[in-house]
Amino acid sequence: MSKQTLDRIGTAMLALALSLIVWVNATYQMDKPREDIYPTEIPIEVLDRPDDLAVLNGTSETVQVRIRAYASSWDTLRADDFVATVDFGDLTTGVHVVPISVVVSDPTVTITGIHPQAINVRVERLVTSLRPVAISLQGEADIPMGYRASPPLADPSEVTISGPASELDKVVSVAGEVNVAGQRADIDQVVALKPVDLDGQVVESAHVSPSTVRVQVGIEKREDYREVAVRVRTAGQPARGYYVSSVSVLPATVTLVGPPAAIESVGSLIEAREELDVSGANRMLAARMDLNLPEGVSVMGAPAGEPYEVLVTVGIDAVTGGTTVELPLHAEGLAEGLELSTFVPVIDVILTGPSVLLDELETDRLSAVLDLSGLGPGTHQVHPSVTINTEGAPDLEDLQVKDVLPQYVEVTISAPPTPTPER
Template sequence: MLTFLRGRLWDTLGTAVLALVLAVVVWVNAIYQNDAPYQDTFPQAIPIEMLNAPDGMVITNNPDEVANVQIKAFSSSWDRLTVNNFRVTVDLEGLGEGLHTVPLEVTCSNPTVTIIGTQPETLYVQIEHVQEVEMPVDLQVEDEAALPLGYAMGTPMLNPSTVTVEGPASQVKKVTSVVADLSVAGRRESVDLNLPLRAVDDAGKQINGVTIEPSAVNTRLRIEQRQNYREVAVLARTSGQPARGYYVSSLEIEPATVTVVGPPSVIATMPGLVSIIGEVDVTGATRLIAQRAQLDLPEGASVYTEGDADPSEVLVTVDIDAVMGGTTVEVPLKTRKLREGYSVSLSVPSVDVILTGPSVVLDELALDLVEAYVDLTGLEAGTHQIKVVVELRSSQNPQLADLAVMSVSPAFVEADIDGPAPGAPGTLPTLPPPSASDPSPTPEPPATSESSSEGSLQTSPGTALGEEPEGQQEESDDAEVTPEP
């Protein structure tokens, strides 16, 4: 009995295990049907990490920084994957100086994802020893000749005076100096600046791929005026008044400042400016005035200059401009290019024109030199909106060229054009159409010998001279007069 029960138990257990296996197979098959895995390239590039870089070595080439990873994953996993699920590394452990081909290794935090491959599959890595050298800083002063006259500079002070250059040995060997650049053109004050540094070779070309520590140097350079020298401004004045309607718009002096040299007692008591001798007369002027003027210097002082220019003269330029104004004038409105035989009436007889320009020209403006018109070129009978055109007859008065038309009111006018009247010169007569109640015209009998002998044509009663009877116009056009035999 016990044996029988054991047999039944084993049979039942076997059946249960078989059912479980079949259920798992069906479940897995259902999952694969609804969530089948597929293979593709992950849509985002993965950053490449360099691991175990040798001490005292540096990578000198520019290997790829990202890689594309091809994977196989369930459809539901693709939507949940991010760049953070992947890690692409390159192991540099044990590599020495030189060029190496190193494979990429990829891992994924999702265990259901299978890594198929990467693009690129390997990296070319150039490794060099790092070199470090100390070098002095060289200050390159530019435009020293462009210092203002009478100014000089002292000895520059640099802090620090030496810096450290570090980088691949092949690049560091090219560096011959570390320089800072300073331009002193036009400077009148001492310099206290932090200037950036750059590494250069013996040809002055900048070397890249190296670092300079520190990257900037504090630079102090004293710039001061020499003794017995003084820089002063130049003053010029005008006299008189320009012509009516004009004014002095600006006054310029070249040079605006000069450097004066002389005995210390004279230089110390000089004011901060020096005037020209006399004044620039602008009486009645209507345009620019330019003239050279002598400087009124104290005894014993002179202007320090370079070149061939007269040190005691300056150029004074006075700009004379017209006083600007505006005015509104009423101008009769005319027409141009109306077709022959046509007539026109305008919605307004005149327009208001706003003019701006020199007041002296506006004050003397002759209104007959301002013309407003509408151009009717090619317009047929009917009502039209036409833009008003304003012309200034500058050919008769050249000063009108300085005026500007700012606005016209109204800017458009209505032109009502009528066609030519019937019977007017250059037109064909217009006949009224026949009515239904009119009797049909009776054909005219042939001309008799008497009428032919008279040498004239008979006209129907009531027909005007030069017209044919109604309904017979076309026939008469082709009619022939038979001469008497």
């Protein structure tokens, strides 16, 4: 090869080297590496966690990573490109310092530091034990008057708790709650359990199995209590050209207290000792009247053995027309699967309107209904509603239902007993 050819090759090689240097320098200037802390902390994964040991007091669940990477890599890096791990495979009971290992999937990224570099853990023996279930009743003060809740029954009555020995020593009960406020019927529901310490705080490291139990709470109607409606009857006729437009009683219901047999004899209504005489009246009447209480029965909140007065107000209006009709009472809207046990069969309905319409009114155009929609098992006080069928007789629209007596009717709704589940 001639000297001239060698000189040309050497010149070309030198030019190539200079070009490469210029390209590398330009690339470096455009994509400089930068060292900094990665903005997202990386979650620590545990490897080989021992089944028969409990690892406590891990001081950190994430790790902060310092890296050196090109600007282009910083723009594309994601948190899941990093994997941080601790290996618990060789741990025994006691206190340990376990190093944290971090790797990154991008080969152009260098990890220059991590914080923390290790976690401190305490390893204890994992134990299990049986504990009784403790169910507390909430809202007992708000159970309707005359009802009470029986002690709750949990199935199963014992559950297994597991966890570190020192943590299980803190558990004083496996607790659940049932709210009985406003309940008139038995409760049957699934309740979540939680292990709690002496202060009622949840012991997080204790595991409960099963985590729920079935709880039944009987809601009993107290035999020595009963809520009843108050009814006051009127006697006589108001002055000519006037009628009884309304009868209101305050209170409309009372709770009776006394021997069960005496309470049972009252039924669902308690009446005033006497009728209120409206003879010759041409304006509203108001009077205090004693209730006709059986021997040994008193009203809740009133002195035992003392008469109990209710305030009776009788509206007297000028007659366009008014009359009182006794109607049979029908129940509607009872939920499927429920049964209606008892209710008052008839009510008194006060009607007003033109006298000629009242004189010719056929009672089969009137209907009295108890709407039981939305009511569940238990005993309820329901206001009856009365409608007038005006089909074919539009003039009857001038009649009005002024009042109904009693204003509230006691109904008892029951459900079939819940089958006992097979074990």
